[in-house]
Ligand SMILES: Nc1ncnc2c1ncn2[C@@H]1O[C@H](COP(=O)(O)OP(=O)(O)OP(=O)(O)O)[C@@H](O)[C@H]1O
């Protein structure tokens with residue numbers, strides 16, 4: 128579904144992704160963790176070309192992301208992206224937030240888009256918040272709207288960049304619950320997170336990233352019980368004692 | 370105390386009312402009305418012009434083209450750092466001496482447009498920059514193209530944020546248009562001057578001018594309140 132082949136990325140002089148090789152299968156849930164600045168966000172932002180890559184091949188569902196002639200609109204329509212800061216449109220209600228892209232990009236009729244929007248917002252537990260503006264919602268609710276916004280495009284892939292890091296602790300679970308359900312329904316997901324409980328329970332594989340490289344990638348049981356590299360061990364000991 | 374002070378005040382104001390000549394004001398109302406309309410249309414033209422110039426200058430200022438950005442910067446800075454009166458006199462006396470001739474009203478509108486445009490440019494820029502980059506990335510991620518992002522995400526918010534300061538600038542512009550009386554345009558302030566010089570009634574003349582300005586002010590202020598109410602969703 129997603130394939131990185133020796134992908135390199137530079138910001139000016141800064142070498143941020145140093146030869147990434149990675150294959151994510153359909154319906155797989157991959158959790159990526161690693162220290163700040165290691166390149167996790169950049170890794171998933173390359174997948175819908177929020178960041179262009181400079182070297183290597185990146186293929187998403189037969190589309191070649193590294194080629195400039197690839198139709199970006201089509202690619203991005205297939206990929207939902209959830210940001211740490213939610214990034215909802217503040218001048219639109221929850222329902223308007225989730226129906227904009229289906230109507231404008233997928234050209235879905237308004238009525239149909241709204242029916243679907245209502246259905247998806249209900250699914251993430253916000254059936255009573257359809258007409259609220261983001262500023263009237265809690266952080267957890269905003270993030271669930273953001274997830275619903277991605278889902279309304281009926282994407283094949285959902286990418287999450289630290290979706291719970293900006294949330295108060297008591298709101299983290301409501302967002303993780305929505306993501307658990309998504310995983311259960313067979314969505315292909317890459318989740319950058321430090322919620323190791325979520326990784327253990329939901330992920331098919333967990334990857335550790337450091338200095339722009341994927342140091343280690345393994346099923347969660349193995350990843351947590353027998354981390355191979357010293358850096359992974361050190362990192363896990365730091366975040367698991369929190 | 371109140372009684373002691375109360376009496377002279379009542380006395381004074383009734384004395385004022387006796388000397389204040391309402392009849393002459395009524396006599397001059399047609400003049401004030403036509404001058405009021407002149408102020409309205411000069412200001413409206415200046416406002417429209419300054420919106421166009423301001424948006425253009427802002428667009429150039431934040432563009433990638435270094436030279437254009439620099440030109441826009443020089444324009445904005447030099448307008449903001451010099452008095453409107455000097456700018457007006459430059460257009461009125463200076464340009465003809467260099468061979469550019471225009472009617473008085475064209476000169477007045479040009480001065481208001483270029484002056485206010487520099488302030489508008491900064492207001493528009495603040496409006497555009499108030500939109501978080503994250504939203505734009507979210508819109509890009511869901512496949513919205515540049516025009517769709519402008520139309521549905523950036524402009525509605527930029528206009529919303531910009532409207533109150535923009536109306537504030539409109540109020541300033543209307544008041545600034547009083548300076549156009551100095552290049553003998555028949556607008557509200559000029560009407561006060563005419564009445565003063567013909568009937569020696571400066572109090573009546575300029576107070577009437579002021580009242581008409583007040584009408585415009587309250588209309589614009591009402592619009593500002595209305596636009597601010599529509600922005601409530603922005604407040605967290
Ligand atoms: N737009 C950019 N321009 C220049 N450098 C950037 C840019 N975005 C990221 N970087 C740099 O690239 C490196 C990797 O950043 P990235 O955001 O991918 O890290 P991260 O693993 O997501 O970190 P965090 O856990 O803090 O989110 C960092 O050194 C960062 O400073």
Ligand SMILES: [Mg+2]
Nearest residue numbers: 167168169288
């Ligand atoms: Mg990050």
